[in-house]
Amino acid sequence: MNVLRRHFAWRLCHLVLLVTLSVAVTGLSHAQKRYDPGASDTEIKIGNIVPYSGPASPWSTFGKVAEAYITKVNAEGGINGRKIKFISVDDGYNPAKTLEQARKLVEEEQVLAIWGVLGTTPNLAIQRYMNTKNVPQLFLASGATRFGDPKNFPWSMGWQPSYQQESRLYAQHILTTKPNAKIAVLMQNDDFGKDYYKGLVDGLGDKAQAMIVQHSTFELTDATVDSQMFAAKASGADVFFNIATPKFAAQAIRKAAEIGWKPTQYLVATSQSIAGTLKPAGLDNAAGVITVTWQREPSDPSAQDSKDVKDFFAFMKQYYPSGDSNDSVIVTGYCSIQTMVQVLKQAGDTLTRENLMKQAANLSTTVPMLYPGVEIKTSPDDFHPIKKVQMLRFNGTRYEAFGLSATRG
């Protein structure tokens, strides 16, 4: 009897040990690799939506440089042994189409996340969908302040400094350098324009009413902004606040020069590109324009010796030879996609959407083409990766840094 009981007890122990071990092993292996749709042992699928067609198509370079960079990453072995499949599609800057493409990317292509959707209204159009489907809408290409709201939209994160922060900085500068200025504002009539305008008004405080003597708007579908510029000059303003995307910003600067109006000009960072805005405006006409940046200017002579800039040129030459290295949109795209790559690296083998957002909210790094001193820092409460900016003034050939750089207050 004793022998039998002992025998059974021994077998029971064996069984328990076996079961415990197998549970532990499977549990461990589950903890090691976890995948959501779009991720596997060999591949990570990332979606992207930019305007390849239509009036905003000059910004398609944002998607193209990202595609080129991913090609480079894949050529060098991928991330943690996996290749990235970068699926970039067109929305023609039509928000209804952006939503359709987002649905296609998430439901048909089954991407793990969508990176760098370009434009404030397009991102707004898909924000609720992405947050309902729990798919990361990462490093979206818009500075609209509403995209840094982890409490209400935990799956959406911007990348560049917020528009309102930028305008407040300009407002501060105007108040300290020209406290009696008369300001004429040219504002693109959409969320992008309004966000910038709010920052200006907030930054000027109670002096806003008195200082802003002219406020003209225009639509993206308008042909020119000539009449608005005539009105601005007629108002007697001596400061011009140019809230426009590159095409219209260039027109405005050129028109101001043509009609003999020489105010102090502030230009939104979105349109800072020398190639995209200042050259079409006329480099001489743009002399004196003030803007801010958070990234390096590739054509800046003082940066030519830096390794980062040299690497950037080498990358462009090899992977995106048709791109214009002086296009600031390309530099932004280059920096932003590198941030995405960093997030994927940090995620390791736990390639779930939740972990992607967790890593995105846990960044403390920098990337090569950011302005020296500018960092990428996020936390679960802080969804604004870049906060530091440097003020610049265009001298007719290139931008010169001046004043102190400012952090979001």
Next chain:
Amino acid sequence: MIAKSASSSSPLIVAAAARRSSDFSIRWWVVLLVIAAVLPFVLSGYRLFQCSMALVYAVAVLGINALTGYSGQISLGHSGFYAIGAYTAAVLMDKWGVPYWATIPAAAVVTLVSGYLFGMPARRLGGIYLALATFALGMATPQLLRYKHFEPLTGGAQGIVLAKPDPPAWLPLSQDQWLYFFVLLVAVLMFWLVQNMVNGRMGRAIMAIRDNPIAATSMGVDVAFYKAMSFGISAMLTGVAGALGAIVIELVTPDSLSLWLSITFIVGAVVGGINSISGALWGGLFIVFVPHAAERVSKAAPGVVYGILLILLMFVLPNGIASLGKLISRHWGAK
């Protein structure tokens, strides 16, 4: 379906022919309906969304067919009526919490009235001049929607974001499936409406006006009323489509309701078959699926692929895809 040129036949013969051919096609309609009812259980969310949009555009194109095919008037401004329908639904849902299904009759009424009011002065215009007048409507509507003083109502350039409707609790359907069935129901209703109208007194009167307005007047047809009414009904159809579209896409913005949409409708109408009701269905399918196919062929120049396909279709089937059925049946009948 209906004989294309009825200028030599009297309205009675035309109506008889219509009834005969519609008897034949009832079989096809039933088949299509069965296929349509099965789709939501076979297709994924995104594909189903596309099918819902195809139905929405089919109703919009039906508006063009009803106007151009049956009453011979041209409109380049139907994007305007689509927008009015879409924004009516959006504003009602967003500002006054009106349930989504109630916005459809509301949009129908608003666009019927606005279409009739537009059709009244426009009836004196013919051909190119009417086209220009409607062109102006199509151009003006997005601008009006963006106008800053209307912004509190229309949301300006950002438009209005809507919530997706939920299926009734007792139905085991997903949101996408329910939405599809809802769109299908409204679409079937609209098609049935037009079918009845075409076969009825109004249809005969409108066709008579199209073929010979002077003869029609001398036969006692109130040309002015019927011309304006046909505009009204056509606007109502496209307006209902707009309301449905707003609910399906969950977003209305001025940018997505531009003049280009008018042209898309006309393309759909002509490709589908402008003189037939079933042509509208083919038109809707064309509008949704062909641009995607073109994008797959060429990401850099999908417009070129789209254009080539369009030209090919016009060469092979000048009377639209709907005429394919007639060609086939004639071929079999001849045997």
